[in-house]
Every structure is written in structure tokens, then in C-alpha cells.
Amino acid sequence: MHHRRFEVTTLGTGAALPARGRYPTSQLVNVNEGLYIVDCGEGTQERLRELGVNFVRIQRILISHLHGDHYLGLMGLISSMHLMGRKEPLFVHGPPMLKEIIDLQLRASATWLRYPLHFTPTVPESGAEVFADARVRVTALELKHRIPCTGFVFTESPALRSLRKDRVHMIPHFKRQAVKMGEDLQLPGGPHYTNAELTEDPPAQRRYAYCSDTAYEPALVPFIEGVDLLYHEATFTETLRARAKETMHSTAAQAAKLALAADVGKLLLGHFSSRYKSSDELLQEALPIFPRTMLSDEGMTVVVDPRSIV
């Protein structure tokens, strides 16, 4: 149904203390061949290498907050891109202090990057635009954590309208792109066709919401309502609800509750505390509340399907 790719690949599933083969948080989001890194814990570049990702293709890196398990792999990745001879600009979005951290470390190593690095500070304010390019528009989510923390909603750009099979022969090739883009058809000396007569609605714009470290936050619901895929941290099970509250993290049940309230397509859990040998425990807690729940796994890719085909 969808010719355009929209995928989320998990590069790390662990929480603050990496253990049990779990790398800290990072995801690779591919929207129609635009590559975006979301959070970048230590070892992210190693995981990318394992997956055979060409670093040059990475256009933007989004950092949710400045706890080490979400950004300590960034400098290494920036440095590797430099050493690999990158020329293309890299866009980094994150908390304002991240700029200071990058600059200080570049200065310490006397590195002058061979490519332009454009930094844009993020504001953790739900609905605020983080960036928009030809493929996707990303807005912020105000998460509830111990330090300012921004989640992200990816909305793919609208697809072109589809030409109706029974009308396509009536449209000369040189006019098809214009019609797909919504224009009516008026050929010299011919009848006038409205766009609605010639085309069908394109597939709905798919949406993916990334809720990095956060306490249970129902205020997010209006901003993530109906997304096709929701990633939500699930650091603990309900047994450790008090610990979750204290550290401003969520339990698997809370993540599921939010997914249910926001009526999302699918829920992807991650950021598992090192105390859980198996993340199945977390899945079992979430499933009865929200059945369309999945566990993230190192290197696993999830396709962002439209909700309708769930």
C-alpha cells in the first residue's frame, strides 16, 4: 500500500545503566529515505556500523535530554563523520547546553569539522515545531522528567494524490505531476476536469511519536492521539511504581495506559532497567491494558503502518 518507507530501527533498549547486551537509547528513523537519529547513547555508532548504515546519509540528530544514556554517543558519531570526510551539513537538535558540550569537546581536540554542523536548541513545549523538511515535519512533546526532556512527533509529508485508474489515460504525461499535486485539468479545446474527478485521496500521513524518559503524563494525550506508532519508555514494572515516580520514569502499565488513552496504532516499549533479565515481564504487564504492544529489541526495525491496517 505504501511505497514510501517509514521505519523505526532500535539501536539500544537499555536504561541509564547499560547491561545484559542492551545498549543505551538510540533509534534510527527512516522517513522516505531521509535518515534521522533520535537520541544517541554510547555505542550508537557501533550499532549503526553493525547495521551497515552509511553515516553520510544521516541528516539530523535529535537529542531528547542530557542524561548520558541519551547522548554520550553523539561526539563519537560527529567525530567519525568528520574522519570519514563528510561534507554534507549535519543538523543537531537538542537542549541548549548540548551546544556548549559539543563546542567544548571540539575545542579540546582542536577539531575543525570538515562539514557544517548546524545546532538548533529544542524547547520542550508540546506542539512546537522542531524542524520540517521535504519528507517529514517533527514537533516537540513536553515530557516530564528530572531535567528538561523533549519527545518528538514525526509526521510524514503528505503524499501526492493518486490518479484514478479509470481516468489516468485521459491525462497527458506532462500534466500528471500537476494533477497529482491537486490541479484541475484543462487541455486546450478540451473539457475541464476538476481534480476530484481525476484523483483519489493519498494515503493518510503516518505519524510516529517518541516519548523518551518521562513519568506518566496524560497531558501528552492530545498531542499523540491517533499516532500510528508510539514509542514509550517502560523502565520498570508496577512492582517498582514508587521507584518510577521518584526517578520520573514510567512503568510498562503506565505506558500502555497512555497508549490506550491516546488510541494509538501500536505501542513500542523500551528503556528497560538493567534489573530485568528479560523484558518479557514488561510486555506481560502492558499487553492486558493495550494489546498492540511490542518490545523493542536491539537492531529491530518496526514499520510505521497506517492505523487502518493494524
Add this chain to the structure above:
Amino acid sequence: MHHRRFEVTTLGTGAALPARGRYPTSQLVNVNEGLYIVDCGEGTQERLRELGVNFVRIQRILISHLHGDHYLGLMGLISSMHLMGRKEPLFVHGPPMLKEIIDLQLRASATWLRYPLHFTPTVPESGAEVFADARVRVTALELKHRIPCTGFVFTESPALRSLRKDRVHMIPHFKRQAVKMGEDLQLPGGPHYTNAELTEDPPAQRRYAYCSDTAYEPALVPFIEGVDLLYHEATFTETLRARAKETMHSTAAQAAKLALAADVGKLLLGHFSSRYKSSDELLQEALPIFPRTMLSDEGMTVVVDPRSIV
């Protein structure tokens, strides 16, 4: 012969651009059960975990210079120690700017470490003392790199004198420690024995020199002369000698030449450029010049043997 442990475990063998399963530079040095980390590239904590090293036992971390491949794993390790509930002080030695980098990142994550972190700036001046504790004394080497870069010479503390087998029965148990420490023996009403009559010289103090990133630097010879083990970077082969010069790195042949000039016990090569699929090429270049050359390998432990038994 030696009851006291003196070992170097390689945690990463790669150069600036990690690749081919090579982690960036880091070593774990164990001197008589004191654990010291020398350089700390991204992923060091992962390697330590693979090797089953208890992080609490790590007493000091020494950083040679502020190129990312030598220190970007430090913050993650500091943070993990914190999360694991460390109480014991941690001593960090490195270039002055490293303190700023650590402080800024702790501030950004609003982390107040649960353990004291004592930072001491290093001065890349050959012979200058970096630290000394009960087990080892470490002095600096002034390496020749693009930014200030300090090598390290580890000299184990002198062992106690050995009691002569044919005399040990003459020394009451409560006096043995004192005699081992060099005292004469005078028992009430008994004869006087000089220490030399009762003991033998202890094994020589073993020495290990770590030459992190550096161009070929013969000025190091007086400071590493006769060490039992020399680690020296070997980023390139002679084919890329110009590139080595330009980037202020060494070829395998240059490392071997230095080992020969300094008459060291063994030479351990590392910091292999990602262009070398196999590091054998580097070994083959060094061996004809200095036969007692070894390649470092991820996770490999080398015992610092006294030169005499080489």
C-alpha cells in the same frame, strides 16, 4: 617467580575511526590488584563488562589526551559507577580541559556524584610524577602529537626482600616482616645478623611504558629505557609514513625502532588504522626490527614479565 600481579589488558585496539570490531583505545592495568584504566574510548565500559571487571575496584583513570577516541567513554563509566552506588573515591588524571568537560556534563545532567571524584591535571613532561600509591608509581612521558599528549610509565613498588631459605629457620615469625623490610636481626642474648646475611634481593621492580598517540620520538628513549613492556601506537605501515608524519602518528617500523633503541623487554603494538583489515601487516613490519613484538588484541591480557626471563 612473581607472586604479584602486573598485567595489561587491552580494551580497544582501534584508531580514531572505530571499525572492524576494534574498539577505540583503552587499557586496564592491574598492578598487584590495584586497577587502573589508561585511556577510555567509547565503549570502554562495555568491554569491562564483557571481561567481568567490577567497576568499584577501578581506582584511577588516566587520560593521555583529548582526542575523542581516547576519552569519550569516560563520562559513561563515571555515570555507571554512580548508578551502581559507588562510594569509593575515583581519581582521574588527564589534561586540564578534561575537568571542564566532566563538570559541564555533570551539570547538564544535574548529577551529583555519590562518590568523590578527584581530578588531577597532567603535565606532559617526561619524568614528572603523575601519582604514586602503595602499589605503583606512575610518571609522565611527553609525547609528540597534534595536541598535548601524555604517556605513562608504571613502575611497581619495590617488593619486600626474600628470606634466604637456609636462614629462614633462624628468624622468629614475629621478626620476619621487619627483616623482609630490610632490618638486621638482633635477638636478646643472640648474635647480630646483618640483613644481607638473611635475605636476598627482591625481584627487580617491573616497568610498563604506555606511549599513546605520538609521532616517532627518540627523546623518549632515556625515559623508557629497559622497561619490561612498552606499548606503542602503530597506526600505519611505512607505506603511509608521510601520512603518519602529517597526523603525528607512528608506523609499526618506527615503534619497533624505538623499542630497539630503548632496549625494552617486549613491544606491544596498538591503535591500528581502520584501513588495515588485518593487523598482521603491522606486525610483519615490526618483527624484523624488533623481534619481541606483539599485537594487542581486544580483551587480551599481557603479563609484564621481568626482562630477564624474556
